[in-house]
Amino acid sequence: MCSGGPAGEQDTAGHRGKTTLVNYILSENHGKKIAVVENEFGEVGIDDALVMQAQEEIFEMNNGCVCCTGLADPAPVLQTFFVDDDLQESFQLDALITVVDAKHILQHLDEAKPEGVENESVEQIAFADRILLNKTDLVEAEEQAAIKSRIKAINKFAEVIECSYGRVPLQQLLGIQAFSLDRVLAVEPDFLEDKEHEHDSSISSVGIEREGLCDMALLQQWLGGLLREQGADLFRSKGVLAVQGSDDR
Numbered sequence: 001m002c003s004g005g006p007a008g009e010q011d012t013a014g015h016r017g018k019t020t021l022v023n024y025i026l027s028e029n030h031g032k033k034i035a036v037v038e039n040e041f042g043e044v045g046i047d048d049a050l051v052m053q054a055q056e057e058i059f060e061m062n063n064g065c066v067c068c069t070g071l072a073d074p075a076p077v078l079q080t081f082f083v084d085d086d087l088q089e090s091f092q093l094d095a096l097i098t099v100v101d102a103k104h105i106l107q108h109l110d111e112a113k114p115e116g117v118e119n120e121s122v123e124q125i126a127f128a129d130r131i132l133l134n135k136t137d138l139v140e141a142e143e144q145a146a147i148k149s150r151i152k153a154i155n156k157f158a159e160v161i162e163c164s165y166g167r168v169p170l171q172q173l174l175g176i177q178a179f180s181l182d183r184v185l186a187v188e189p190d191f192l193e194d195k196e197h198e199h200d201s202s203i204s205s206v207g208i209e210r211e212g213l214c215d216m217a218l219l220q221q222w223l224g225g226l227l228r229e230q231g232a233d234l235f236r237s238k239g240v241l242a243v244q245g246s247d248d249r
């Protein structure tokens with residue numbers, strides 16, 4: 001299970017490399033059968049198109065609210081494994097793996113939040129059993145060491161693995177039996193209590209679906225305007241485009 005987070009573009013905050021990691025796992029020759037369950041935030045499923053169509057089955061759950069998708073707090077998704085009897089009987093939670101974007105993590109950890117609102121980057125690191133410190137190609141060794149010690153200060157138990165493009169030997173990620181309920185309870189003592197959580201309505205999504213080909217110049221003009229006027233309020237944008245004059249998607 002990989003926990004999510006706010007996104008932007010490759011060298012902007014967000015997009016930490018989770019899809020890249022999943023695609024790497026799916027394309028490696030590990031002999032395992034893998035099912036991917038995606039918790040998509042928003043009514044238009046995008047990740048499904050971005051995850052490689054290997055032989056694996058992909059289940060997509062659309063329209064999750066931001067707090068239930070694991071995008072912010074990983075706890076609600078983790079709880080699912082413990083409150084559902086069928087899941088408990090058939091599955092074992094092997095590890096919660098958090099992918100960290102080395103280029104932007106310090107900025108996220110330092111973000112001041114309103115009172116009562118958790119810093120989701122801190123939460124995701126605190127709950128993790130393994131932490132992939134990804135995009136290390138974009139930071140100097142000195143900064144990397146500083147990031148590692150910040151991570152260790154939040155979670156001293158999880159092994160931190162430095163990598164680029166999620167390239168980590170798979171025996172360090174799959175079948176590692178690293179999840180420990182006791183450790184999660186130490187972070188959040190009421191983790192197993194059947195509490196209704198308040199849905200976070202401060203973050204919402206907008207989906208746009210259109211038939212036909214798009215004009216890249218017009219699209220960039222529109223996106224540029226949107227970023228100028230509302231960039232500070234945009235957490236994540238992604239999509240699949242059929243562009244006029246190009247065979248690629």
Ligand SMILES: Nc1nc2c(ncn2[C@@H]2O[C@H](COP(=O)(O)OP(=O)(O)OP(=O)(O)O)[C@@H](O)[C@H]2O)c(=O)[nH]1
Nearest residue numbers: 007010015016017018019020134135136164165166
């Ligand atoms: N330089 C660099 N780029 C990377 C690395 N890992 C992933 N990327 C690039 O970062 C971009 C975003 O990667 P994704 O795997 O889509 O990120 P994500 O976490 O799935 O993003 P969301 O699903 O939107 O949260 C892509 O262009 C990747 O090729 C890395 O280690 N270094």
